[in-house]
Amino acid sequence: MARRKDQEARRAQLSEAAERALLSRGLEGLRLRDVAQEAGVTPAAVLYYYEDLDALMYETFQQGIERFCQAREQAAARHDDAREQLRDCIHHGVATGPQDRLPRLLFEYWPRTLRDPKAASLDSVFVERQISVYQSILILGASQGHFVLAEPARLVAANFVALEDGYQMHVLAGRRSPHEVITALYSYARAATGHLPQE
Amino acid sequence: MARRKDQEARRAQLSEAAERALLSRGLEGLRLRDVAQEAGVTPAAVLYYYEDLDALMYETFQQGIERFCQAREQAAARHDDAREQLRDCIHHGVATGPQDRLPRLLFEYWPRTLRDPKAASLDSVFVERQISVYQSILILGASQGHFVLAEPARLVAANFVALEDGYQMHVLAGRRSPHEVITALYSYARAATGHLPQE
Amino acid sequence: MARRKDQEARRAQLSEAAERALLSRGLEGLRLRDVAQEAGVTPAAVLYYYEDLDALMYETFQQGIERFCQAREQAAARHDDAREQLRDCIHHGVATGPQDRLPRLLFEYWPRTLRDPKAASLDSVFVERQISVYQSILILGASQGHFVLAEPARLVAANFVALEDGYQMHVLAGRRSPHEVITALYSYARAATGHLPQE
Amino acid sequence: MARRKDQEARRAQLSEAAERALLSRGLEGLRLRDVAQEAGVTPAAVLYYYEDLDALMYETFQQGIERFCQAREQAAARHDDAREQLRDCIHHGVATGPQDRLPRLLFEYWPRTLRDPKAASLDSVFVERQISVYQSILILGASQGHFVLAEPARLVAANFVALEDGYQMHVLAGRRSPHEVITALYSYARAATGHLPQE
DNA sequence: AATGAATGAGATTTCATTCAT
DNA sequence: CATGAATGAAATCTCATTCAT
Numbered sequence: 048m049a050r051r052k053d054q055e056a057r058r059a060q061l062s063e064a065a066e067r068a069l070l071s072r073g074l075e076g077l078r079l080r081d082v083a084q085e086a087g088v089t090p091a092a093v094l095y096y097y098e099d100l101d102a103l104m105y106e107t108f109q110q111g112i113e114r115f116c117q118a119r120e121q122a123a124a125r126h127d128d129a130r131e132q133l134r135d136c137i138h139h140g141v142a143t144g145p146q147d148r149l150p151r152l153l154f155e156y157w158p159r160t161l162r163d164p165k166a167a168s169l170d171s172v173f174v175e176r177q178i179s180v181y182q183s184i185l186i187l188g189a190s191q192g193h194f195v196l197a198e199p200a201r202l203v204a205a206n207f208v209a210l211e212d213g214y215q216m217h218v219l220a221g222r223r224s225p226h227e228v229i230t231a232l233y234s235y236a237r238a239a240t241g242h243l244p245q246e
Numbered sequence: 247m248a249r250r251k252d253q254e255a256r257r258a259q260l261s262e263a264a265e266r267a268l269l270s271r272g273l274e275g276l277r278l279r280d281v282a283q284e285a286g287v288t289p290a291a292v293l294y295y296y297e298d299l300d301a302l303m304y305e306t307f308q309q310g311i312e313r314f315c316q317a318r319e320q321a322a323a324r325h326d327d328a329r330e331q332l333r334d335c336i337h338h339g340v341a342t343g344p345q346d347r348l349p350r351l352l353f354e355y356w357p358r359t360l361r362d363p364k365a366a367s368l369d370s371v372f373v374e375r376q377i378s379v380y381q382s383i384l385i386l387g388a389s390q391g392h393f394v395l396a397e398p399a400r401l402v403a404a405n406f407v408a409l410e411d412g413y414q415m416h417v418l419a420g421r422r423s424p425h426e427v428i429t430a431l432y433s434y435a436r437a438a439t440g441h442l443p444q445e
Numbered sequence: 446m447a448r449r450k451d452q453e454a455r456r457a458q459l460s461e462a463a464e465r466a467l468l469s470r471g472l473e474g475l476r477l478r479d480v481a482q483e484a485g486v487t488p489a490a491v492l493y494y495y496e497d498l499d500a501l502m503y504e505t506f507q508q509g510i511e512r513f514c515q516a517r518e519q520a521a522a523r524h525d526d527a528r529e530q531l532r533d534c535i536h537h538g539v540a541t542g543p544q545d546r547l548p549r550l551l552f553e554y555w556p557r558t559l560r561d562p563k564a565a566s567l568d569s570v571f572v573e574r575q576i577s578v579y580q581s582i583l584i585l586g587a588s589q590g591h592f593v594l595a596e597p598a599r600l601v602a603a604n605f606v607a608l609e610d611g612y613q614m615h616v617l618a619g620r621r622s623p624h625e626v627i628t629a630l631y632s633y634a635r636a637a638t639g640h641l642p643q644e
Numbered sequence: 645m646a647r648r649k650d651q652e653a654r655r656a657q658l659s660e661a662a663e664r665a666l667l668s669r670g671l672e673g674l675r676l677r678d679v680a681q682e683a684g685v686t687p688a689a690v691l692y693y694y695e696d697l698d699a700l701m702y703e704t705f706q707q708g709i710e711r712f713c714q715a716r717e718q719a720a721a722r723h724d725d726a727r728e729q730l731r732d733c734i735h736h737g738v739a740t741g742p743q744d745r746l747p748r749l750l751f752e753y754w755p756r757t758l759r760d761p762k763a764a765s766l767d768s769v770f771v772e773r774q775i776s777v778y779q780s781i782l783i784l785g786a787s788q789g790h791f792v793l794a795e796p797a798r799l800v801a802a803n804f805v806a807l808e809d810g811y812q813m814h815v816l817a818g819r820r821s822p823h824e825v826i827t828a829l830y831s832y833a834r835a836a837t838g839h840l841p842q843e
Numbered sequence: 844a845a846t847g848a849a850t851g852a853g854a855t856t857t858c859a860t861t862c863a864t
Numbered sequence: 865c866a867t868g869a870a871t872g873a874a875a876t877c878t879c880a881t882t883c884a885t
Binding site: 217 | 272273275353354356357361366369373405407410412413416419421430
């Protein structure tokens with residue numbers, strides 16, 4: 048039991064090292080070596096815990112998605128008022144800058160989902176889950192009388208996610224500040240729900 | 247002069263071969279060999295025209311951007327009525343499917359802009375140019391009395407581009423049909439301009 | 446500590462293999478492959494210990510110089526009488542034939558000192574060190590009353606070294622026997638010091 | 645007939661280009677390309693006149709030897725007095741500096757004579773010819789009563805050549821000025837002939 | 844006589860991977 | 865459990881070389 052726990056801990060460390068290494072090298076240029084070095088171990092040690100680099104990165108992606116979604120979901124769950132939920136949800140979806148590890152991981156990994164079916168389905172679920180969060184908030188807000196939706200909640204939610212993703216790339220590229228993006232999302236919120244969130 | 251033309255033609259052929267090879271291999275897994283094979287020449291022949299694979303892909307990306315932008319700009323220019331311009335502009339910005347080469351190239355290349363400054367500035371211009379197209383259409387539409395903008399044209403234009411990009415990834419992943427995306431963009435058009443384009 | 450020793454030992458083995466390979470291939474035609482084969486390992490194994498072939502050859506040159514100089518210095522140090530020192534010094538400076546590895550290494554490497562500053566300074570020290578050996582012997586011999594110098598010791602010493610080097614090339618080319626060269630150096634010794642060494 | 649003359653002229657141009665290219669690249673790093681570029685033609689054009697780079701360099705070496713020897717022989721032939729012959733002969737044998745093309749060519753090529761029999765015999769003749777020049781001068785000087793030889797003329801001549809070669813390398817390496825070398829040779833001249841040349 | 848395009852041989856180089864310790 | 869040595873596969877890269885024009 049303790050053994051298994053150690054294993055898990057070690058894997059988590061490696062996974063985190065992989066995330067850090069990803070920032071400087073990018074997924075494309077990332078070598079087993081880089082991750083090992085970042086973790087302070089030898090490449091062979093990494094292979095003791097993971098089949099190969101792909102497996103490690105897949106798991107890292109997977110856990111990244113999980114962390115990202117949970118953060119949002121929990122952020123929303125902290126409030127009863129849909130307006131506050133919406134505001135927090137928006138905030139948690141935007142990268143704090145080009146060095147924000149989690150969004151970087153998610154976007155660097157994305158091209159791989161085009162060819163790796165397992166990654167593709169993971170990504171599908173990821174997107175779906177984010178849409179769900181928005182959708183729930185929108186429906187709640189409508190029922191609370193705060194939001195007036197001119198379009199189906201599902202469509203508005205999908206639009207939120209797409210907008211977010213589209214702008215996310217600009218933030219990661221350092222071309223746009225997180226604040227600008229949040230402002231844009233707020234503005235869309237007003238257009239779609241009639242409610243303008245307050246910072 | 248004829249010589250130069252031959253050179254250019256050959257480079258264009260290789261560039262196109264690179265685009266095709268990209269579809270099956272992805273940018274990450276793309277080898278010099280793959281491009282050469284796709285073009286029906288030896289790897290050394292490719293190096294005769296390009297410094298290395300990176301240079302070839304950079305130029306391919308560059309020209310891809312150019313083609314993409316010109317197609318949109320020309321599509322819009324074919325009409326006098328801003329409503330028709332907007333409709334065509336939207337259509338030309340959405341991939342026809344996962345095998346649509348041009349958008350694939352643009353999105354596969356994207357992660358590279360995070361580390362290559364030259365590519366980054368190319369990408370900046372690319373985004374800016376697309377925003378401009380939408381912005382012009384919006385302003386024209388407003389002056390023609392067809393559009394009523396609740397937000398600055400610039401912001402709405404940026405939103406269009408971000409939405410498009412966010413949804414584009416879903417189309418390329420095969421998770422969403424081009425039609426769905428166009429519908430979503432139409433719906434945003436109504437929200438932002440008061441005008442719902444007709445297919 | 447033991448590790449470090451292993452490393453050093455392995456490097457020394459490779460260096461020696463390089464020397465051997467040099468005899469048949471020459472520095473110009475020497476490939477990483479040749480050295481690896483001579484050492485009984487794979488080319489990649491050589492690169493595990495050395496940056497590249499140049500680095501290996503540089504170190505081999507460096508150590509060759511060291512060995513060559515030490516052999517001479519020790520040979521001279523074995524005697525108290527400057528006449529015996531001179532004789533032994535001369536003997537140790539002449540190649541035993543075209544297959545004499547050490548002189549071959551030194552002379553094959555020489556052209557590289559024309560372009561590689563690090564090698565150049567190594568070579569400078571090498572020459573200087575040899576001149577010093579002769580110079581010390583000459584001065585000692587003069588003080589012992591065995592030698593009568595018509596020219597400054599430094600100049601005579603430099604002449605010894607130059608003569609030796611000039612003749613060395615003939616020996617390495619197989620055009621002249623070591624014996625002939627030693628005789629010529631003896632004859633110069635008589636002219637410059639008044640003392641003719643006895644074999 | 646005119647044809648042949650053109651051929652010869654072209655080959656001579658290429659040979660000279662090779663000499664120039666040698667200065668920057670060294671024989672080891674010299675590529676067909678470098679020579680072609682230096683001559684302002686394409687690599688294929690060089691191959692039209694020479695079998696391969698080796699053949700070109702061999703001929704260049706051969707002609708270099710010829711030029712070098714003739715210059716010395718003619719220099720000596722300009723005087724009747726052996727003392728003046730000796731002085732001029734010495735002067736013509738020492739490189740003017742590291743960029744002196746002819747000596748550079750001769751010394752860069754030297755390692756090749758260790759493995760290429762044709763080059764080896766060329767080199768033998770070269771050395772022999774130089775010794776002959778000195779020998780003739782020494783014999784003449786003795787008969788004129790200017791020189792007193794304590795050793796056979798042949799040995800003294802060989803010593804001159806060896807000294808010259810040994811010092812030549814220092815000049816080419818930029819470690820010694822031509823003047824210093826000439827002084828050293830003068831000093832040897834006095835020791836071996838009793839006559840100290842005057843600059 | 845010479846060129847420019849393209850080839851293909853041969854070398855290096857980079858890595859993940861293996862294995863004894 | 866982890867390491868360091870060494871391997872071997874796979875890619876690139878460099879050139880001389882060929883050939884049609």
